[in-house]
Amino acid sequence: MSRALVKEFLDYLEGERQQSPNTVRAYGRDLEQFTDFLDRHYDGSWELATVDRQGLRGFLGELQRRGLARRSAARALSAVRSLYRYLQVHHGMEENPARGLRMPKLEKRLPGHLDRLDTDKLFEAAEARVDPDDFSGIRDLAMLELFYSSGLRLSELHKLDLRHLDLLGDQVKVQGKGKKERIVPVGRSAVKVLRRYLECREPLARRQGADKVAVFLNQRGRRLSARGIQRAIHRLYAAAGVEGVRVHSLRHSFATHLLDEGADLRAVQELLGHASLSTTQVYTHTSVERLKKVYHQAHPRA
Numbered sequence: 001m002s003r004a005l006v007k008e009f010l011d012y013l014e015g016e017r018q019q020s021p022n023t024v025r026a027y028g029r030d031l032e033q034f035t036d037f038l039d040r041h042y043d044g045s046w047e048l049a050t051v052d053r054q055g056l057r058g059f060l061g062e063l064q065r066r067g068l069a070r071r072s073a074a075r076a077l078s079a080v081r082s083l084y085r086y087l088q089v090h091h092g093m094e095e096n097p098a099r100g101l102r103m104p105k106l107e108k109r110l111p112g113h114l115d116r117l118d119t120d121k122l123f124e125a126a127e128a129r130v131d132p133d134d135f136s137g138i139r140d141l142a143m144l145e146l147f148y149s150s151g152l153r154l155s156e157l158h159k160l161d162l163r164h165l166d167l168l169g170d171q172v173k174v175q176g177k178g179k180k181e182r183i184v185p186v187g188r189s190a191v192k193v194l195r196r197y198l199e200c201r202e203p204l205a206r207r208q209g210a211d212k213v214a215v216f217l218n219q220r221g222r223r224l225s226a227r228g229i230q231r232a233i234h235r236l237y238a239a240a241g242v243e244g245v246r247v248h249s250l251r252h253s254f255a256t257h258l259l260d261e262g263a264d265l266r267a268v269q270e271l272l273g274h275a276s277l278s279t280t281q282v283y284t285h286t287s288v289e290r291l292k293k294v295y296h297q298a299h300p301r302a
Contacts, residue, residue, distance in 0.1 A: 002038075002048045006031050009086045018179045020155070030079040037062055048087060053097045056080065060101070077101060113252040118242050119148070125240035135200050135219065140232045142190075142197035143216060144250070146172070147233070149190035151254035151272055153177075154247050158226045160215040167191050176273040184271055255283045 010028050013019040019027075037059045038046050046055075059080075063073045080098045087093040114122065126144050130137040146152060152160075156174045164173040170186050186194070205212055210221030218224045224232075233247045251272070258268050269280040 002046070003035055005048060005087065005091070006035060006083065009083050012086060012090075020177045022155070023177075026075065027079040027082070030076040031083060033063075033076065034059055034080055048084075049093055051097055053101065056097055056101055112245055112249045113256045114242065114245060114249060116257070118240070118245075119253060119257075122236060122240040122242055126236045129236070129239060135204065136232070138193070138197050138200050139216060139224075140236060142193045143229060143232060144236060145190035145193045146186065147247070147250040148254055149187040150174075150184040151251050152184070153251060154226055154229060157216070158224070158229055161213045162215055163213070165194070165215060167194060174273065177275075180273065180275075182270065182273045252283070255280070259283050 010024055010031070013027060014021070014024045038051060038055065041055055041058055042051075060073065060077065063076060068076075077098065081096070081101075084093065084096040084098050088096055123144070126141045130141055143157060146157060150172055152172075152174060153176065156176060159175060160172070164175075165186075166172065167186070170188070170191055171183050172186050174182050174184055176182060201215075201217060204210060204217055204219075204221045207221045211217060211223045214223035216224040216229070218228055230247050233250070237243070237245060255268055255272060258271075259265070265280060265284065266277065268283070269277050272280060274280045
């Protein structure tokens with residue numbers, strides 16, 4: 001019965017709350033670990049309504065003993081709390097044993113991003129790989145331009161359809177987390193490269209069995225997978241000699257460089273599609289660190 005309630009809760013997150021598939025999968029893994037622990041802790045005889053705070057502390061202790069990162073442990077506790085809140089609202093459960101338990105203190109982690117020099121090197125390397133006879137070169141440059149120009153997430157770029165692109169209006173409609181839509185500007189340089197890419201895409205899209213709606217295609221004419229996008233961007237990183245960054249670092253770079261040039265924090269929040277301003281504020285720490293470095297290098301009495 002209890003595992004059925006967990007399944008019901010995950011279906012609720014996916015259906016009614018429209019949480020992203022990644023979030024639902026992460027909560028599913030965390031709650032599976034939780035129920036497996038309860039099987040051992042209570043010798044297989046337990047119900048979610050009878051789990052006490054001592055059992056929950058035992059679960060957090062086990063995560064700590066296994067060496068799980070604090071951020072992952074905090075997410076696991078958040079999943080358990082959300083489950084019990086759901087049970088209180090939808091099944092009339094009186095007590096939430098997870099309420100009041102302290103979250104593991106998280107280490108501050110600034111988002112990785114490219115500095116201006118590495119950004120220039122990356123685009124130079126991507127442009128050098130463009131060959132009139134090589135479809136993937138112009139496609140990869142177009143993806144790079146769109147990532148950096150508009151701050152898209154990997155999943156957002158992967159799901160992008162032709163109807164979402166408005167190159168006359170220099171904008172793109174993005175479906176973000178929770179299926180929330182936002183309109184994001186596309187820079188002139190990105191628009192120019194996207195037009196070139198779409199011309200190269202046309203013959204491939206006319207093939208039998210090709211995907212007619214996806215923006216970014218693989219060599220067989222099918223929608224390029226998220227993994228394929230990752231590999232393409234990492235090839236560009238390698239060609240430019242840029243190390244220690246991920247695909248998501250392009251989104252971080254987009255936000256950091258905007259704030260460095262004086263962009264309004266709330267405007268950046270809207271562009272990124274963040275529900276909370278506090279999520280966007282992490283990028284201000286990156287800018288402050290850069291300013292501190294400049295200060296200590298330039299001020300005579302720093």
